[in-house]
Amino acid sequence: MWLTISFYTLLFYVIYRLIKFWIIHPWLVQRDFSNQGIPGHYTPIVGDILDRRRAFLADELLNYIEETSVKLGDYYHTSLGPFPCLTISDPALVESVLKTNSRSYHKAQLARAIVSTILGYENVLLAEDENHTRRRRLLNPVFQHQNINSMISLMVDITSKFSTKWRIKTDEQTYPLIWDISKEMSNLTLDIITGCVFGVEVMNDKSIHETIYKSLKIALDEIEKRIYNLIILIPILNQLPIFGKRTIDKCRQDIKNITLQVINQRKQGLTKATWPDLLDLIFAACDDDNKQKFTDDEVADEAMTFVNMCRTILDEFRKNHNQFCTFTAGKIQRQG
Numbered sequence: 001m002w003l004t005i006s007f008y009t010l011l012f013y014v015i016y017r018l019i020k021f022w023i024i025h026p027w028l029v030q031r032d033f034s035n036q037g038i039p040g041h042y043t044p045i046v047g048d049i050l051d052r053r054r055a056f057l058a059d060e061l062l063n064y065i066e067e068t069s070v071k072l073g074d075y076y077h078t079s080l081g082p083f084p085c086l087t088i089s090d091p092a093l094v095e096s097v098l099k100t101n102s103r104s105y106h107k108a109q110l111a112r113a114i115v116s117t118i119l120g121y122e123n124v125l126l127a128e129d130e131n132h133t134r135r136r137r138l139l140n141p142v143f144q145h146q147n148i149n150s151m152i153s154l155m156v157d158i159t160s161k162f163s164t165k166w167r168i169k170t171d172e173q174t175y176p177l178i179w180d181i182s183k184e185m186s187n188l189t190l191d192i193i194t195g196c197v198f199g200v201e202v203m204n205d206k207s208i209h210e211t212i213y214k215s216l217k218i219a220l221d222e223i224e225k226r227i228y229n230l231i232i233l234i235p236i237l238n239q240l241p242i243f244g245k246r247t248i249d250k251c252r253q254d255i256k257n258i259t260l261q262v263i264n265q266r267k268q269g270l271t272k273a274t275w276p277d278l279l280d281l282i283f284a285a286c287d288d289d290n291k292q293k294f295t296d297d298e299v300a301d302e303a304m305t306f307v308n309m310c311r312t313i314l315d316e317f318r319k320n321h322n323q324f325c326t327f328t329a330g331k332i333q334r335q336g
Contacts, residue, residue, distance in 0.1 A: 021235075022082045029084040033077040038086070040077030047079030053228040081230055083109065113232055118219050118252055122298070123305040138294060139302065142281040151196045151277070158195050162188050187213070193307050197278040198262050201271050208258055216308065219251035255307075259300040267296075279303060 022045050030042040041048070055064035068076070074090035085108075088094060097105055112126055119125060124135040141147075166184075170177055190213055194202055202208055222244035226232040231243045241249075265271045266279060282299050294302065 026079055026082050026084050030077060030079065033084070033086065038075060038077050039072045042077070042079055045082065047081050047083070047085075049081050049228070049230060052080070056224070056228055113238060114223065114227060117223050117226075117232070117248055118308055119305050120252070120301060123301045125305050134292065135298075135302070138285045138292065139282070142278065142285055147281055154195055154277075155192050158191050159188065162191065186217075190216075195277070197303055197307055198259075199266075199271060199277045199279065202262055208262075211254060211258060212307070215251035215254045219248045222248050222251075255304055256300055259303050260296065263296055263299055263303075278306060 026047075027042070027044065030040070033040060052061065052064065055061045068078075069087075069089060075086065075088040075093060078085050078087065088097070106128055107126060112121070116126055121127070122131075124132065124139055127135055166179075190209065194209065194212065223232075226238070226244060229243070232238045239245075262271070263279070266283070279299070282294060282302055285294060
């Protein structure tokens, strides 16, 4: 009898927790948003994840987001599955969240779950509280204006060599040459990022370049699938080594192994930056008392974060702006 009572008690508790997680809590948050006059919409359980998935599959996700902003304004509430979301694009509100009242906010659970899949939690992007403050304090000098400007010549040089390579290959062909513009622009993006972070020697290493390119592409594709199949939204299930989780973990480890290898070679003097790169700047980063510096693992985490985030942002820009690639190819062809 007691076993039966215990079983049903546990069953009801599990059902209650699921209902609270998927329905009650999201509804209460959305109700509070509405009571404050914040525009938006709420669909129980799924939110607008299905609409986003349809837009994603149609390669119109950016258009969907822009249309929602036009319809609802500079700030509005929606939900991704059971996770309530408040989207803001008003500059004053963004400044309030990221700067003025930053200590009052923490990263969203959903965003941390998605981004940590490829970056982990130990980096300036996802660290919280004192850990975040320490990392940000150490990294602030790295991104000073003069340091960023010092990388411009490297970016120009890489882009110039890339366009020269296209022109030479075009001149050598006696028949129409077919280019995969998407892949070529991705390679250019990765060349610029790896060159600025790790130096030209690493950028020119075809093995390292190809490993980073493939690992990032595979991992990001798997993460997108997990997001729009709702796997990443379900606690416990999103931690199990299924539905692409092992593939993502392997890709992340491959990138970290390469990063640690580059760090060790730089520390041993086996490689040297032609231009000031991010790796040297992170090595030199320290606090005001010159007492705290990044460990090798922390240097690797921050370098990986920069590479992954830049590649993701630029790749999304490229995917949603195919006309940009076509325009660039046309300009190069006319100049040739």
